[in-house]
Amino acid sequence: MTESRPRVARTGSRPGHAGLPRLLAGLHSSGQVLSALDHERVHGPLPALRGGELIEMVQRSGLRGRGGADFPVGRKLRTVAAMGGSSRGGVSAVVVNGSETEPASSKDRLLFTALPHLVLDGALLAAYAVGAREVIVNVNESAEGSLRVLEGAIADRGDSRVPIRVVTGPDGYVAGEESAVIHRLNGGRPLPTFVPPRPFQRGYRGRPTLINNAETLAQIALIARFGDQWFRELGTSADPGSVLVTISGAVATPGVYELEFGTPIQDLLAAAGGLTERVQALLIGGYFGTWVEYSRAAQVRLARTDLRAMGATLGSGVVIALRASACGLTESARVVRYLAGESSGQCGPCVHGLAGISALFDALAGGTASERERLTLERWIAEVRGRGACHHPDGVARFAQSALQIFEEDVQEHRLGRCMARRVGVPVGAPSGSSAS
């Protein structure tokens, strides 16, 4: 589905801190790294905040985590700080989750390779706020560029009150799950653990640990400088601020874009150069995400309320436009197969359930599945939810369920040995005469 590796791009080029870009301010068009000096020129120096101040600001800002779960960041900071205060060793670390194992996402890599100081600022500020002893940046083994730039950036900025180090974790979808990251930092294999205890209770070195997505921490670096009111100048009251979205598929200029929450999906696609051909559906939220018919998606905004009404969430900020001439069913079967193969193999329901779901999906796409098998598939999708140690099965279930819904007609056609994708000129799911006006 991601035919080309998304290119780096940005919206607008307004300097200063009104409007956009915010996170992507100062981004070199060549993708070259912004030095510590230039970073400070763009955003100003790291502010000195009194204890508790940052946490309050972040809480008032309404910022939510950008690693996929939408968790309120202020509440997490407060909880970790409190846990640290009441446990003997205090908070061991702030861990930057930069695994970015979602194949269709490249926002965190963009931050690491081009704007590393924003992430490092945010991680340090968070470490000061929760009283953490160190900052650990966890990036993927395959992201050699990120590792190199981050190490250079850490050297470039000189000493900080709290030491920063970069570690690499293995590739693989599940390796980015927070308990897997912590387990690996503790010397174990990169596999999720049974929770609770969660990282904020007992994480790195068995002590309370703050783990946040790289973009989440970059947002904190801006909130600390410009305030929560400034943060809320963009976005909606329920979804304040801006967000990094990796847009790919049938758009002219795939890449990472910083957009304001509340942006119409039409404008989001326009930001990525517009559609290159007719599109039948959007995959919103990445491989753990939800297929939405293009005709419906085109009428809503990039906002949790709008997306929820269609059963979708933005997840880690991925939007993929599926062209009308592609077979959504075949594409979905491929994604399910990939995700089933990414199970860490620890939990029976995940191992067997996802393998079973994938096999039936393949049969559905191949046109060989009976009606009974389709019903079994639906039952397995429902049954696998909530039954893994981590949310991997839940993400797969969400994706698979939405695929069954959106591509229902394709299922019927495949059974008859036809594929809608091959019927030239018949746009699947495209608005029939009632285009949004």
Next chain:
Amino acid sequence: MSTRLRVNPIACEGHGLCAELLPELIRLDDWGYPIIEEAEVPDELLDLAYRAVDTCPTLALVLDEDNLDRG
């Protein structure tokens, strides 16, 4: 206070004893792994629930007493 059932899916090997003892609350999926249909254990089943916890060969069945943390 409520008592809730939970399975540690990493430890669980699908022996199925829990579903035998607590068919009112637990059934097995097509591969023999437990599905908790009703996590909240009613008072009259508490004794059986504790027995199920003790009987599980891999100690995968957990009883949480309160609503601390179950994401």
